[in-house]
Amino acid sequence: MKRLATILIAGTMVATLALAKTRHVSLVKGSPTNYGAYGFEISWVDNSTQKYYLTDRTNYAIDLVDAATDTFIGFIGKGQYTGTRACPGHPNDLRHCAGPNGVVTDDLGHVWAGDGAGNIIEADATQPGTAIIRKIPTGGKFRVDELAYDPIDKILMTSNDGDAPPFLTFVSVTDGAVLGHYYYPKDQDGMEQPVWDRDTGWFYQNVPGKMNRIDVFDPHMLPNPIKSFPVECNGGTGPNVEWTYSGTKRALDDGMRVRGRTVTGCSDRADWQNCFPGREYRRNLVRSRHQLLLLRAHRGG
Numbered sequence: 001m002k003r004l005a006t007i008l009i010a011g012t013m014v015a016t017l018a019l020a021k022t023r024h025v026s027l028v029k030g031s032p033t034n035y036g037a038y039g040f041e042i043s044w045v046d047n048s049t050q051k052y053y054l055t056d057r058t059n060y061a062i063d064l065v066d067a068a069t070d071t072f073i074g075f076i077g078k079g080q081y082t083g084t085r086a087c088p089g090h091p092n093d094l095r096h097c098a099g100p101n102g103v104v105t106d107d108l109g110h111v112w113a114g115d116g117a118g119n120i121i122e123a124d125a126t127q128p129g130t131a132i133i134r135k136i137p138t139g140g141k142f143r144v145d146e147l148a149y150d151p152i153d154k155i156l157m158t159s160n161d162g163d164a165p166p167f168l169t170f171v172s173v174t175d176g177a178v179l180g181h182y183y184y185p186k187d188q189d190g191m192e193q194p195v196w197d198r199d200t201g202w203f204y205q206n207v208p209g210k211m212n213r214i215d216v217f218d219p220h221m222l223p224n225p226i227k228s229f230p231v232e233c234n235g236g237t238g239p240n241v242e243w244t245y246s247g248t249k250r251a252l253d254d255g256m257r258v259r260g261r262t263v264t265g266c267s268d269r270a271d272w273q274n275c276f277p278g279r280e281y282r283r284n285l286v287r288s289r290h291q292l293l294l295l296r297a298h299r300g301g
Helices: 002-021 245-256 278-282 285-293
Strands: 040-046 051-056 061-066 071-076 103-105 110-114 119-124 134-137 147-150 155-160 167-172 178-183 195-197 202-207 213-217 227-230 240-243 296-298
Touching (some): 051 071, 110 147
Antiparallel strands (some): 040 051, 051 061, 110 119, 119 134, 195 202, 202 213
């Protein structure tokens, strides 16, 4: 009897553990099902509203989803984006004429996304339909891709990575005014996801290629970067570029200086706060470790 009880208890424990490890994945109710080969690009979650935004090239729109209930609400700006189409300037790379691409929400109730014809499109973040607020030309011919938003200064930074030369555009979200551009050399091989950091109040632009680096932009000193951090990359010419510890240490040493601190005991994907504790840690680039230092650049994105 004891043996039977032991077997039953062991079986119950195994079943419980198996159940605990099983993840329940909910499908979004009512979501589109017609996504094509270049169906969608980038998504964004607004934590304050629990809304999810997906740039949907198949339906020429932004898909609006209630993340709290996993429910598709509708299309924002349907028909206002370029979708996927032939791209004369990049015949073998249709993404440079496709849209919508990068997407982000501001704190004024609007959603911003780039299309495939050099425009930034602003729309109501809560209202599905065909209407938009405005379409802002950046001066480029190809896609506006990744974006970052500064809620303090109400500035949006966007990248036109398909133009020659590629460039960044800074836009005021309050009135849509273009505040300036920063141009890269013609041979710059694209740009990847930027981020705005609340601690510094600065934009950080991920610049892959022969001179892998992070360019830093102060919203009060636009349009030129105030500094750059060179980054040594592991597999820098391959499709996936992951920034390594050695590159990060060099970026800190060459860029912001860590007041002579010797960095020891750190490795790739280490807990950077253990290496730079306290205020000194927070004041340096490593405070953005989740968004910057472990960022992977996907050239095909």
